[in-house]
Amino acid sequence: MMSFDxxxxxxxxxxxxxxxxxxxxxRKVLVLEAADDVGGAARTEAFAPGFRVxxxxxxxxxxxxxVVKTLELERHGLDIARGDFVPSIALSKDGPPLVxxxxxxxxxxxxxxxxxxxxxGLRAQxxxxxxxxxxxxxxxxxxxxxxxxxxxxxxxxxALALKRLGKEDMRDFLRVLLMNVADLLDEQLADDRLKxxxxxxxxxxxxxxxxxxxxxxxxxxxxxxxTGGVAGAQTLPKGGMGAVISAIRAAAxxxxxxxxxxxxxxxxxxxxxxxxxxALDSGEEIRAKTIVSAINPATTFFDxxxxxxxxxxxxxxxxxxxxxxDAAKLHLALDRPPQFAGVDAAGHKGRLVIAPSPDHVERAxxxxxxxxxxxxxxxxxxxxxxxxxxxxxxxxxxxxAVVQYAPYVLKEGWSDGKPKFLKAIMAQFETYxxxxxxxxxxxxxxxxxxxxxxxxxxxxxxxxGELQADQMLMSRPVSGWSGYDTPVxxxxxxxxxxxxxxxxxxxxxxxxxxxxxxxxx
Numbered sequence: 001m002m003s004f005d006x007x008x009x010x011x012x013x014x015x016x017x018x019x020x021x022x023x024x025x026x027r028k029v030l031v032l033e034a035a036d037d038v039g040g041a042a043r044t045e046a047f048a049p050g051f052r053v054x055x056x057x058x059x060x061x062x063x064x065x066x067v068v069k070t071l072e073l074e075r076h077g078l079d080i081a082r083g084d085f086v087p088s089i090a091l092s093k094d095g096p097p098l099v100x101x102x103x104x105x106x107x108x109x110x111x112x113x114x115x116x117x118x119x120x121g122l123r124a125q126x127x128x129x130x131x132x133x134x135x136x137x138x139x140x141x142x143x144x145x146x147x148x149x150x151x152x153x154x155x156x157x158x159a160l161a162l163k164r165l166g167k168e169d170m171r172d173f174l175r176v177l178l179m180n181v182a183d184l185l186d187e188q189l190a191d192d193r194l195k196x197x198x199x200x201x202x203x204x205x206x207x208x209x210x211x212x213x214x215x216x217x218x219x220x221x222x223x224x225x226x227t228g229g230v231a232g233a234q235t236l237p238k239g240g241m242g243a244v245i246s247a248i249r250a251a252a253x254x255x256x257x258x259x260x261x262x263x264x265x266x267x268x269x270x271x272x273x274x275x276x277x278x279a280l281d282s283g284e285e286i287r288a289k290t291i292v293s294a295i296n297p298a299t300t301f302f303d304x305x306x307x308x309x310x311x312x313x314x315x316x317x318x319x320x321x322x323x324x325x326d327a328a329k330l331h332l333a334l335d336r337p338p339q340f341a342g343v344d345a346a347g348h349k350g351r352l353v354i355a356p357s358p359d360h361v362e363r364a365x366x367x368x369x370x371x372x373x374x375x376x377x378x379x380x381x382x383x384x385x386x387x388x389x390x391x392x393x394x395x396x397x398x399x400x401a402v403v404q405y406a407p408y409v410l411k412e413g414w415s416d417g418k419p420k421f422l423k424a425i426m427a428q429f430e431t432y433x434x435x436x437x438x439x440x441x442x443x444x445x446x447x448x449x450x451x452x453x454x455x456x457x458x459x460x461x462x463x464x465g466e467l468q469a470d471q472m473l474m475s476r477p478v479s480g481w482s483g484y485d486t487p488v489x490x491x492x493x494x495x496x497x498x499x500x501x502x503x504x505x506x507x508x509x510x511x512x513x514x515x516x517x518x519x520x521x
Contacts, residue, residue, distance in 0.1 A: 004030045004258075006516070007278055007288040009265050009304070010495065012040030015294030016248045016257075017509030018494040020071050022292075023255035025517050030286065031257055032278065034264035034456065038249055041455045041462055042504050044242025048333040048442035050393040051385075054241040056329050056451060056462055057504050058382050058400045059086070059351060061234035062225025063244065066138055067506035071251035078237075078247035085233040086382075087350040089343055090197040091432050096342040098193040099350075104223065104232030108194070115191045122188045127231055129173050130223035134231075137224055137500040137507050140515055141474045141482040178469060181219055182210035182358045192357035199362075200355035200378050204402065205462055205502065207326045209365030210358040214469045221467060225505060234351065238388050244504060268293075268304045268491065275305075275491035290490055290516055294509060296457060296464045297321065297477040297497040301486075310487050317478035321497070322471065325448030325460035326368055328406035330379075330425060332399035333442040337386060338433040352381040354428055364405055371411035373421045377428060379403045396441075401425075408448040408459050418445060463502030464495050473499060484512040485519070492516055 004027075008019045011033030023029045037043060041056035060080070068074065088100040090110075098110035108119050176184055181202040185195040199210035202219040209215070227233040237243045253259065268291055269277040277287040293300040298318055301307070307315045340352055355361050355378040364374040381401045385392035392398045403425055410417045422445050429436045448460025457464065465471055474482045476499045484492050484499075494512035496502035 001285055001287055002030075003287045004028045005288065006030070006290040006292060007032060007286055008292040008294055008494070009268075009278065009300075010040070010294035011035075011038035011259060011261065012294055012495070013042050013245055013248055013504055013506055014494050014496065014509035014512075015292070016245070016252050017067055017071065017506040018292050018294060018513045019257045020248065020252035020255050021510060021513035022290075022516065023252065023257045024070075025513075027290075029257045030288070031252070031259045032263045032265055032280070032286075033259070033261045036262045038259060038261060039242060039245035041451070041457070042241040042245055044240030044245075047331045047444045051331075051333040051396070051398055051442070052240065052391045053331045053384065053398050053400050056446075056455065057241050058236075058384065058402070059234045059380075060237050060241065060244060060504060061222070061227055061232075062503045062505045063227065064138060064505045064507045064510065065226055065229055067510050070510065071248065073247045073251060076247040076250035076254065078244060080228045080235060080237070085227065085230070085235055087347060088197060088234075089340075089347045089350055089352045090193040091340060091352055091354050092193050092342070092356060093431055097340075097347070098191065098197070099347065100197070102233070103227075103230045104234075111191050111194060115189065115194065118189055119194060125172075126219065126223055129176070130220045130231065132173065133220055134224040136473060137505070138511070140484060140511055141476070141499050176216060178214045179216045180211050180213055181216040182362070184216055185210075185358060196355040196357040196360060197353050199358040200353055200380070200404075203361065203365070204380065204404070205327050206466060206468065207322070207324065207368070208468070209362040211362055212365075217469060217472070218467065221501070225503065236349075236382060236384050236387050240384060240388070240391065241504065248506070265304060267306070268300075268488075270305060270309045270488055273309070274489040278304075290492065290520070292492050292494050292512060292516070294494040296323075296495060297493055298323070298458050299456070300491075300493065305488060305491070314478070314481070314487050317480075321477055322466040322468075323459040323461040323464060323497075324408035325451060325457075325462065326405045326407055327462070328403045328421070328448065329446040329451065330399075330401040330403055330422075331444040331446075332401075332440055333392070334397040334399055334436070335439040335441060336395060337383060337397040338399065338429075338436045338439065340433045348383055349386045350382075352383075354379050354381070354432060368405035368407040371407055371409055373407065373410065373417060373424070374405045375424050377403050377405065377421075377425055379425070379428070406447055408452075408461075410447075414447050414449055418447060421445065421447070462496070464497030465501075467501045472501065476501065484508075484515045
């Protein structure tokens with residue numbers, strides 16, 4: 001029987017980060033991945049002959065600097081060109097687009113002078129407020145029931161940062177913290193294109209509309225992330241998101257991590273309340289002092305541990321985690337690059353957003369509350385092969401889009417609903433890029449149930465649970481157990497279902513590994 005210091009279940013980016021950090025501390029580590037390749041929802045995959053695309057996550061906008069530094073990812077092939085950040089283009093049916101250049105709108109073009117001034121002030125305010133929350137992302141959430149001196153000091157530093165804002169800013173921060181994003185935008189901006197873009201970003205990947213309470217938190221969460229050390233920046237990695245995964249895997253293997261793919265775990269072996277190993281689908285058993293689950297918390301406890309090993313109160317909490325996805329992913333193989341009206345060549349290499357106004361985003365959200373898809377969906381579009389021609393045949397083009405809203409449970413069923421939803425999406429495309437439909441060689445539309453089946457994400461939710469106020473910080477994945485350890489001794493969590501949540505950040509994996517090292521020396 002094989003034995004390791006730590007076995008990591010799940011070879012997504014968080015699992016690989018956790019494994020690498022543990023291995024660098026001198027531990028013998030094994031990663032077990034059920035799929036035939038690592039990377040999870042951040043893989044680069046072929047979806048048509050000659051066409052490759054980033055599977056679910058298609059933009060890098062929050063890889064934590066501590067992950068890059070600790071794993072020396074740039075030495076392992078990660079290439080993030082500082083300053084080479086993709087712009088965000090807010091498309092318009094009735095006129096020219098509006099463009100946020102640089103790191104989330106350092107420069108705004110396409111708007112009148114008064115709107116540029118208003119945006120400059122709002123952007124600075126949003127970044128200041130997101131900066132208050134940023135330190136929480138890089139560490140274990142404080143245990144309010146028994147805080148250590150270090151945790152107490154960290155909270156004190158946050159309070160000091162709040163005080164440094166000044167009285168007016170501090171009052172405003174507390175006022176808007178749990179506000180809906182539409183109200184804040186209406187207070188400070190006038191241009192519907194800009195407001196629509198911000199409303200879309202605040203609700204992306206969540207079962208929320210711009211007028212839902214606490215929806216502004218999504219924008220703070222986005223702006224608290226960094227790319228290349230710059231807040232709010234985003235990039236299209238050369239080679240797709242799979243290039244990021246390759247760098248993390250290389251760092252892990254350099255540290256001594258063993259990686260086994262096509263190796264599903266059947267159960268976590270628990271003896272006398274302690275996790276002591278794993279049993280594989282093949283029947284093989286592997287023993288370890290520490291088990292790290294970098295997959296969904298519900299899958300971990302219900303499928304691998306089993307409810308009988310944990311108390312009913314904890315089971316109930318895990319069962320109540322909201323994790324029904326509301327976003328679909330579309331991949332198009334095109335004969336030639338599309339032409340979006342009013343967008344120049346540089347803009348086509350950026351991030352194109354169809355969300356004409358906050359009201360449009362809200363109307364797109366409304367049907368999903370009742371089990372229907374949006375007839376005029378909002379979406380984030382990239383054309384990655386323009387920046388990286390290796391992703392498509394000569395002259396052809398890859399289109400990758402995140403589309404909202406697509407409820408996990410569709411009233412009419414997705415087998416009947418998917419062709420209709422694709423038709424609605426293509427109708428939107430024709431409005432902004434006339435003639436695009438005639439260039440489509442192949443279309444792949446992944447609904448939340450498809451995402452669930454392919455990437456083993458319950459509910460098809462890429463955050464492994466809604467990122468809303470009651471499922472963040474000290475309440476992620478559940479209240480009382482937000483610090484990566486679990487009621488089963490020796491078992492730790494390290495997926496996006498743990499603090500601080502989803503996105504390709506590596507922070508859950510990094511924080512979990514640091515927690516294990518701190519506890520076990």
